[in-house]
Amino acid sequence: MPAANPTTHRRPSGLKLLQWGLGAWTAAVFVFLYLPILVLVAYSFNTSRLNVVWEGFTFRWYGELFGHGPLIKTLKNSLIIATLSTVFAVIIGTAGAWLLHRYRYRFARAIQTLIFIPMVMPEIVMGISLLVFFTTVQLDLGFVTAVIAHTTFCFPFVMLAVQARLQGLDPAMEEAALDLGASPWQAFWLVIVPCLRPAIISGALMAFTLSMDELIISIFTTDPASRTLPMQVFGMAKVGLNPMLNALSALFVLITIASVLFSEHLRRLASR
């Protein structure tokens, strides 16, 4: 670092000390961020139920995890809700981003501001407002209401990802397609969508992750039959430690790392 910076030698050595201090601080913060997760992963292989002393290595908790009825049932529910919400979020988000980019709407600013509301609104407020809405229109809570709620907080993230990509898109692309005789629909489907693919995929990944992790909004928009995995985990964690939860957490951490690395890979592809 200092070699790349020609002015370093003129600075007082106190600044160098500061750099060291900042580095040490950053390292300490990363330990703080990762130690609890690593401890959890390690304990998921511990034969001891109580998690304090290391007694031996086992896969037992992973086995029990897959035999645990409520966890598997709620995992299925979460996968159904997250998949459907992601599909809807991608359709609404991509189409919305493209239309707001392609056409000048009279209330474009207002629409754009409305889209940010579900992103910044406290989850609990969104949860209770949807609950009173569903009560008013007499729509019984279940998968339908859960998917509506999840789609609503997910699609702005897809839209934002796509809008960021659209800004770097050469407008000549669509014009060329139109000049060559494509209909606007064909131009969108055959030219624009392939260009937007990395943004759509990373937006979808974001939507899916957000939906799988969502707890607060789900509490207000599901019924017992459509309970989600985070709700089940929350209920179990309230009681205390549970080696099956350690195993489940370890699996989730692994999946998260994989998807973060994958979206980083996509980002690099997109920026090339």
Next chain:
Amino acid sequence: MQALPSVNLENPHARRARAGAWLLIAPLVIWLGLFVVAPLGILVAYSLASTGELGQVEFALNFDNYVRVFDPIYLKIFGRSIAYAALTTVLCLVIGYPVAWYIARQRPVVRNRLLLLVMIPFWTSFLIRTYAWIAILRSEGLLNATLSASGAIPAIFPEPLALLYTPTAVVIGLVYAYLPFMILPIYGSAEKLDHALVEAAHDLGAGPLRVFREVIIPLTRPGIAAGMLLVFVPAIGMFAITDLMGGARVSMIGNVIHNQFTKALNYPFGAALGVVFTLLFVLSYALLQWRGRRRDRG
């Protein structure tokens, strides 16, 4: 200054929207109206209703629910929630700022690696990350085991620390959950900062503290504001972390709202609490925007 993500809608090639284009965007507008605007409107309507004797909601304009919000019991809970959220925000800022700054000053390759290390906890379920602390803070947990193995118990502490289910645990849980939300936006500002300005201030004789106060802080203010908003607002309403780390002992505004809708089944009062909470959020957002604009001008 912009605490919200900003999108540039300027596209010189955009065509004027005709009927067809409006028809295409209609589903999006309807979705927003139906599932964002209408629910908030109904929430306000509920907050002005009252609960009948059978627990049914009676829509008659009255402000009883709002009067009840200002009952000392609930004011105290509101105050406590804000205090905890404010403490969490300050701790996240103090802990996260140096990290964001340090990452922003690295070579691009190192910077991207470190950034990935922040992204992973950012995307890991907060539920799992909170749960991880239970194993550490329990009285028979890792922290006490380590302390007693190293002889700190009973040398320094006479007995095992009872940290779980205390306010300290709640704050640790909140800081741990929201720290990445503070680091990322500050990093965004710090990375864009032109380092030549910092060097110029140095060359003109400003000490490190003065450079920090008069150059670095003002230039990273958008990131600080966004980070504070991203931590403060969710932390006020987050009842899951307070439930897990505080047991049932530390009650926050989120817990009260949650109870009104799941146990007490007093929707109107819950709605009033929700509306007050939303106003609080809008107010803190407006304050940040206003301060930012005043700074930009002055």
